[in-house]
Amino acid sequence: MSKGLFALTTGILRAGRCWPLAVLACYGFVLLVGLHRYLVLDAGLVLGVIALLFTTSFNKSERGNTRYFYLAVTALFLYLLVPAKTFLCVSCLCGCLLLAETFYGRINSLPVLVLVMMSPIFEYAMNVFSFPIRLALTAWAGSAIRVAGQQVSVQGNMIICNGNEFSVDPTCMGLQMMVTALLCGIILIGFYQKQYKKELNLWLVLALLAAMILMNVVSNLLRIIFIVWLNIMPGTIMHDVAGMMCLVLYVIVPLLFLIPWLVRRYGKPVVLHRKYYILRSAVKLFLLNALLPVGLITAFLVNKPRETGNQLLSGLPAMKGFAVQPLPGNIIRIQNDTLLVYIKHIPASYYTEHNPMICWKGSGYNLYKVKETLVAGHTIYTALLQQDKDQLYTAWWYDNGVATTNRQLEWRMDMLLGAHAYSLVNVTASSEEELRLAVNKILTEKELSVFL
Numbered sequence: 001m002s003k004g005l006f007a008l009t010t011g012i013l014r015a016g017r018c019w020p021l022a023v024l025a026c027y028g029f030v031l032l033v034g035l036h037r038y039l040v041l042d043a044g045l046v047l048g049v050i051a052l053l054f055t056t057s058f059n060k061s062e063r064g065n066t067r068y069f070y071l072a073v074t075a076l077f078l079y080l081l082v083p084a085k086t087f088l089c090v091s092c093l094c095g096c097l098l099l100a101e102t103f104y105g106r107i108n109s110l111p112v113l114v115l116v117m118m119s120p121i122f123e124y125a126m127n128v129f130s131f132p133i134r135l136a137l138t139a140w141a142g143s144a145i146r147v148a149g150q151q152v153s154v155q156g157n158m159i160i161c162n163g164n165e166f167s168v169d170p171t172c173m174g175l176q177m178m179v180t181a182l183l184c185g186i187i188l189i190g191f192y193q194k195q196y197k198k199e200l201n202l203w204l205v206l207a208l209l210a211a212m213i214l215m216n217v218v219s220n221l222l223r224i225i226f227i228v229w230l231n232i233m234p235g236t237i238m239h240d241v242a243g244m245m246c247l248v249l250y251v252i253v254p255l256l257f258l259i260p261w262l263v264r265r266y267g268k269p270v271v272l273h274r275k276y277y278i279l280r281s282a283v284k285l286f287l288l289n290a291l292l293p294v295g296l297i298t299a300f301l302v303n304k305p306r307e308t309g310n311q312l313l314s315g316l317p318a319m320k321g322f323a324v325q326p327l328p329g330n331i332i333r334i335q336n337d338t339l340l341v342y343i344k345h346i347p348a349s350y351y352t353e354h355n356p357m358i359c360w361k362g363s364g365y366n367l368y369k370v371k372e373t374l375v376a377g378h379t380i381y382t383a384l385l386q387q388d389k390d391q392l393y394t395a396w397w398y399d400n401g402v403a404t405t406n407r408q409l410e411w412r413m414d415m416l417l418g419a420h421a422y423s424l425v426n427v428t429a430s431s432e433e434e435l436r437l438a439v440n441k442i443l444t445e446k447e448l449s450v451f452l
Contacts, residue, residue, distance in 0.1 A: 019290065023099055026293030030092045034300045038085040038120055048118035051183045055110035055190030059270075062106035068098040069288045076292075076299055082348060083303040086121050088296070095292045102285050109202050110190050113209070117182055124352050126178055131157075131357070133217060135371070141224040150229065156371025156383070161228050167368050177247045178216050185212045185255055192260045198267025208262065212251065219250035317450050329354070332451055339438050343451050344424040346398075349415035353424045356396045360385055365392070375436065376443040378404045382435070385428070393435040396426040401452040404443065423452050 031039065039045070072094035079087035093115055101107055116122055134157050142154035145161065152161040159166045185208065193199050200208070223246040232238045316324050316332060322341075325333045330345040331354065344354040357367055370383040373395070380397040397404055398411040400422040405411050411422045425448060429435040442448055 023289055023293050026297060027092055027096055030296050030300055035085060035089055045118055047183050048114055051114045051187050052111050054187045055114060057108050058105035060105040065101045065106050066288060068094040072292055076295055080299050091296060099289055102289060110186055114186055117179055137221050137224060140221055144225055145228055155369045158369050159228055166228050177243060181216045181247060181251045182209060182212055184252060188255055188259045192263045196263050196267060197270050198263050199270055200263060200267050204266060215251045219246045222246055338434055340428045342426040346422050349412040356394060356426050376440050378443050380406050392428050392430060393432045394428040395435055395439050398422045399425050399452055401449045
């Protein structure tokens with residue numbers, strides 16, 4: 001009897017040593033099941049994993065730090081209040097970092113920056129908030145080419161030269177390289193820090209990343225001028241090669257000289273031994289690491305029915321001459337034979353909206369001639385949608401029934417200060433004239449205010 005009890009106790013203790021694997025399995029469940037539509041496997045994710053391998057280092061003298069536990073709990077609490085997948089993702093990643101610091105030591109700051117850049121919210125921000133930059137780059141490139149003697153016209157994000165159209169959008173090899181450039185820069189920082197056994201402080205790293213963004217913008221401006229001047233058409237190999245060449249010449253090569261100099265000049269030697277040590281409770285660390293994944297899975301299961309993607313609006317008013325239909329995700333579709341209107345409600349200022357520049361691409365359309373247009377005293381965005389031979393004209397703006405804007409920061413700040421929730425209004429027609437008349441009527445007569 002005693003031998004059997006001893007064997008059982010020994011087996012339990014041996015199994016207990018595998019608890020980190022159980023914790024990782026829980027995090028894997030959340031990432032694969034809870035975030036399977038949020039996280040997308042693409043080239044950026046692969047490069048991010050490579051960047052993690054190059055940049056991650058541990059200070060083994062500081063094992064058991066619990067800083068990421070508090071960040072994870074904070075994000076989890078926010079996720080319970082607002083079922084936004086970003087909070088769930090942050091909490092899960094912080095849990096993974098907590099587990100790593102428990103066994104291997106304090107993690108440097110570079111991997112955290114890499115995880116931020118790998119996140120879908122960062123890619124979304126780069127796509128949406130960079131739109132004014134794309135418009136500015138198009139205008140600057142057009143002006144530079146005119147000064148050089150070429151006759152060009154600029155329409156929104158499109159340059160027309162010698163009858164050829166060149167569109168500046170996120171899918172081009174230029175602005176799409178922004179995240180790639182930042183990740184490559186962080187890889188170089190991590191490489192030279194390990195080589196010289198020195199570390200740059202976080203503020204200097206952030207300043208360096210800001211410089212990389214500026215360098216990438218300049219690189220894109222030169223790339224646009226280059227492809228328009230040499231008439232390198234989109235969709236060709238040379239179009240992609242031009243983007244990669246500009247990235248290498250105007251971003252990567254300067255960084256190869258700048259980063260090692262900064263690390264040698266301003267880097268601080270890595271201290272592997274501390275003057276004093278903090279005794280940490282193994283039981284406490286075990287409990288923190290064990291309770292967090294349980295809380296994550298529980299919060300995910302509780303919040304799943306509350307996710308905005310599952311919500312369907314009810315009790316919608318009728319609209320004469322139109323069919324009104326609610327769609328999942330708090331979306332309203334209003335349609336007749338000539339007009340298609342989507343009203344996409346935005347629950348809070350920190351939510352990502354269904355931006356047409358992303359959604360229409362997901363439907364197989366390409367956006368051309370994206371520009372700001374003044375209609376009925378309001379500045380909105382308009383664009384040409386094209387799929388093979390099909391052409392549609394679309395317009396969109398943000399509206400809460402009182403205020404109308406096309407500025408991301410404006411409506412987000414307005415909601416943050418307590419204004420009524422905004423909605424993204426997207427109107428599409430088969431002709432430019434129909435679109436202009438419809439949008440003018442909607443904005444003038446406030447026809448959609450009952451749905452906002």
